[in-house]
Amino acid sequence: MTATQERVRPDNAAGVTELVARCDAAGQKVCIVGGNTLEGMGFPPEREDVTLDMTALAGIVANERADLTIAARAGTPLRDVATLLAAQGQFVPFDAPQPHYATIGGTLAAGWLGPRRHLYGRVREYVIGSAIVLADGTIAHAGGMVVKNVAGYDMSRLYVGSFGTLGVLLQANFKTALLSPHARVFLAPLPEHTRERACAQLAALPIRPASAFWIEGFHNAVDGEDGAEGRILVSLEGSDALLERATRDLRSALGRAGVPDTHVVDAGAREAFERVVDAYVACLGERSITYRLFPFPDESARCARRLRELAGHFALHAESIVDVMNGDVVLRISDLDARALGSKIENFDDALHDAEPRAAVVAGKHSHRPFLRVWGEAPAAVDRMRALKRRFDPNGTLNPGRFVGGI
Amino acid sequence: MQTHLVMLVKDAAVFRSESTTMLRERLIEALGVEAVKTAPEDLAVYAFDAYTDGAPPSAVVLPASTRDVSAVVKIAREFGEPIVARGAGTGLCGGAVATAGGIVLSFARMNRILELDERNRRARVQPGVINLDLSRHVAASGLFYAPDPSSQKISTIGGNIATNAGGPHCLSYGTTVNHVLALEVVDHRGEVFTTSIDDAGYDLTAALVGSEGTLGVVTSAWLRLLAFPEAVRVWVAAFGDIDSASEAVSAIIGAGIVPTALEMMDSVITRAVEAAFAAGYPTDAGAVLLVEHAGVEEDVAAAETSIHAIVSQHGARSWRSARTAAERAALWAGRKGAAGATGRIAPNYYTQDVCVPRSRLPQALRAVESAAAENAVTVGNVFHAGDGNLHPLLMYDKRERKQVAAVVETGNAILQCAIDLGGTISGEHGIGWEKRDAMTRIYSTADLATMGRVRDVFDPARALNPEKIFPNGSRCPEVAPP
Numbered sequence: 001m002t003a004t005q006e007r008v009r010p011d012n013a014a015g016v017t018e019l020v021a022r023c024d025a026a027g028q029k030v031c032i033v034g035g036n037t038l039e040g041m042g043f044p045p046e047r048e049d050v051t052l053d054m055t056a057l058a059g060i061v062a063n064e065r066a067d068l069t070i071a072a073r074a075g076t077p078l079r080d081v082a083t084l085l086a087a088q089g090q091f092v093p094f095d096a097p098q099p100h101y102a103t104i105g106g107t108l109a110a111g112w113l114g115p116r117r118h119l120y121g122r123v124r125e126y127v128i129g130s131a132i133v134l135a136d137g138t139i140a141h142a143g144g145m146v147v148k149n150v151a152g153y154d155m156s157r158l159y160v161g162s163f164g165t166l167g168v169l170l171q172a173n174f175k176t177a178l179l180s181p182h183a184r185v186f187l188a189p190l191p192e193h194t195r196e197r198a199c200a201q202l203a204a205l206p207i208r209p210a211s212a213f214w215i216e217g218f219h220n221a222v223d224g225e226d227g228a229e230g231r232i233l234v235s236l237e238g239s240d241a242l243l244e245r246a247t248r249d250l251r252s253a254l255g256r257a258g259v260p261d262t263h264v265v266d267a268g269a270r271e272a273f274e275r276v277v278d279a280y281v282a283c284l285g286e287r288s289i290t291y292r293l294f295p296f297p298d299e300s301a302r303c304a305r306r307l308r309e310l311a312g313h314f315a316l317h318a319e320s321i322v323d324v325m326n327g328d329v330v331l332r333i334s335d336l337d338a339r340a341l342g343s344k345i346e347n348f349d350d351a352l353h354d355a356e357p358r359a360a361v362v363a364g365k366h367s368h369r370p371f372l373r374v375w376g377e378a379p380a381a382v383d384r385m386r387a388l389k390r391r392f393d394p395n396g397t398l399n400p401g402r403f404v405g406g407i
Numbered sequence: 408m409q410t411h412l413v414m415l416v417k418d419a420a421v422f423r424s425e426s427t428t429m430l431r432e433r434l435i436e437a438l439g440v441e442a443v444k445t446a447p448e449d450l451a452v453y454a455f456d457a458y459t460d461g462a463p464p465s466a467v468v469l470p471a472s473t474r475d476v477s478a479v480v481k482i483a484r485e486f487g488e489p490i491v492a493r494g495a496g497t498g499l500c501g502g503a504v505a506t507a508g509g510i511v512l513s514f515a516r517m518n519r520i521l522e523l524d525e526r527n528r529r530a531r532v533q534p535g536v537i538n539l540d541l542s543r544h545v546a547a548s549g550l551f552y553a554p555d556p557s558s559q560k561i562s563t564i565g566g567n568i569a570t571n572a573g574g575p576h577c578l579s580y581g582t583t584v585n586h587v588l589a590l591e592v593v594d595h596r597g598e599v600f601t602t603s604i605d606d607a608g609y610d611l612t613a614a615l616v617g618s619e620g621t622l623g624v625v626t627s628a629w630l631r632l633l634a635f636p637e638a639v640r641v642w643v644a645a646f647g648d649i650d651s652a653s654e655a656v657s658a659i660i661g662a663g664i665v666p667t668a669l670e671m672m673d674s675v676i677t678r679a680v681e682a683a684f685a686a687g688y689p690t691d692a693g694a695v696l697l698v699e700h701a702g703v704e705e706d707v708a709a710a711e712t713s714i715h716a717i718v719s720q721h722g723a724r725s726w727r728s729a730r731t732a733a734e735r736a737a738l739w740a741g742r743k744g745a746a747g748a749t750g751r752i753a754p755n756y757y758t759q760d761v762c763v764p765r766s767r768l769p770q771a772l773r774a775v776e777s778a779a780a781e782n783a784v785t786v787g788n789v790f791h792a793g794d795g796n797l798h799p800l801l802m803y804d805k806r807e808r809k810q811v812a813a814v815v816e817t818g819n820a821i822l823q824c825a826i827d828l829g830g831t832i833s834g835e836h837g838i839g840w841e842k843r844d845a846m847t848r849i850y851s852t853a854d855l856a857t858m859g860r861v862r863d864v865f866d867p868a869r870a871l872n873p874e875k876i877f878p879n880g881s882r883c884p885e886v887a888p889p
Contacts, residue, residue: 066661066765124613141851142857145829146763146830148573148762148791150582151831151849152858155858158609161610162609177665206637241705242703245705380602384600388609388860388861392860404607404608
């Protein structure tokens, strides 16, 4: 990695196209950044001649309230979109960390998967149109502002999760969902013997919670408790009548699992949910690395327990969040200081991937991070992905080396 | 819009060329004689899908396995023959027609449900599985497969994946792409690869779904299943005219209510449906809305109150709730059989599939009405109102040249009107052969070239379903002389 030569922050599309075309012609490498909230994902760039900061290309392009659609420039913070939509009773379930800073473009490029997707769907399902700058400076549009569209390939969905390696996103159009009028959060301690049963009970609830987390550790991340004991945080969303019934169901389900006492929070419920999502990528200075895994829901509680035991073998401290509804496991590994972590993390990474080949790094500022398998094992179709990259960006101008398989 | 029957006979005569005989022998050698069809009468059967034009393939092959598909693609490559994958042939845009000749791969024999993972609500199926058969198969587990195109009694999962098929319930559940978890695909060289939405890297699954067989041949798919909702209710609201009904639709969505399905039928359609099925629709209304809401009992009850109030404000003459599951099923059977029921009005119909922003629905419907009136074409509207996805059925007799020309003209006007309203040329049926030249009306050369880059990677020789999606530039099917 060489030192950055230039940082550019264009506030219009022409600024982006000119820069990208110029760099592509000159053989310069461009790294694209948004709010830097997911900087712990992906490999560091092979080379970075120009940093393209997209945060000035921000703002809502169209807000079609009655159509339930919205279009925003790539640098728009998620919070801005959410605030505008909430005022008209709508939302898009981005559910990414630090929404004040996280941008539309960055969140889509990272293919962020939020904890409410089991209920509302993935963000990719909300993207109905896009504009992108290709490496040669061409602008290409896809889709539009209609909610159903099968005219040609679904290019917008292909860009979601492409980590900025196919082009620079200028704008994305979304369909929106209806915001539930009420939200409620339940917090309860989760003694050792209740954990797996509680998870099974939650997954089987007739009214699906918007999210449900079993959290071990993550001091202060959720409820201000010290995190020594496992806890559960469940959020419900819906009408008053729905919440009333869901609350009764939930209490009796947790009671059956032997969970002692449940604390209900209505005010600040959405904030409590957001604090958990923030914790997904929260770093402990330079002494932590966070992985994310995607087992099936019925395997996730056991998976989390196994991984915590594995960390124990390496005398590493492990904290975990199990997304009970989707099955995701977030695992934060830390040690007393960066040096101690550095002495073990690569061996741990090997052992982790022996057990869970798809584990990906989502956060961590430790200097050994580039040497870990940050994307997990290469997907079966990685050669086709490389071919796609070559066809879109033959000179390897955009975000070189940051993606899966060194794309 | 004119059939090529004369051409069929002529092509069949030319068929027995030496190279074709060799091709046939190689295919039989690889798959057995039962799996290969080359008799002219067989080829004629596979010359058409549900679009009006057809073209005969060189051969039809019925693979029984992924290995068979791979073998056929390799042989086709050797002989320079294109590959056209085909499900049930219910596609409306000529997407399964071998317009450039070649081998039609029919998936009629690859129709098994391979695995059901109840706990994780997913199933792995072969592409020839019929859409409705999957839902029936998993119903005992309390599960269903959400995408429900009107053709679901016969259309296949493979075809649904190729077109990213929709259906009435896509209003709340989303189209096919939202329900495909992983794919097994045979590429243009006959090699097998897999994709999964959970894989790191590019979302190749999203690129393949809706690519109309131009990027690979899907040989199995993991699909997402949903649990039955606790409560389902279906209502029918009758209006004096289509204008007030479409205003009501825009008002329902604008009020922040998204029912599970929100369908509209005009009087031309309801009369045909009642004559055919006696489904329970009022025949004296100018338009009816079929509304379904599913979910938790409390929410369904609340939705009923709100929707009833809105349709009343917009002049609904009557509001009826289906009281039993049988009544609900009858209403849905009528809706999904609507296109077929128009056979009572005219021998042929042509469907448009434009989609407009939902608030533009009233304008779009007025434009449909005036375009049809101008050309003296009978039009029936039956469509996914909640999504803004119109399906005007233009009725005609294909033996009457004037009528064909009038339908072509009307279809074109509707297409242009949807584009002018900020809409698209296909909401769910696909581009196929029919609309490929219309792609330039909504996409720039650069936009299309970007899609072409994906094609370059997956099908550099354009051997997989050629002459589909991408415009030819010289040929415009909508204005082709009869």
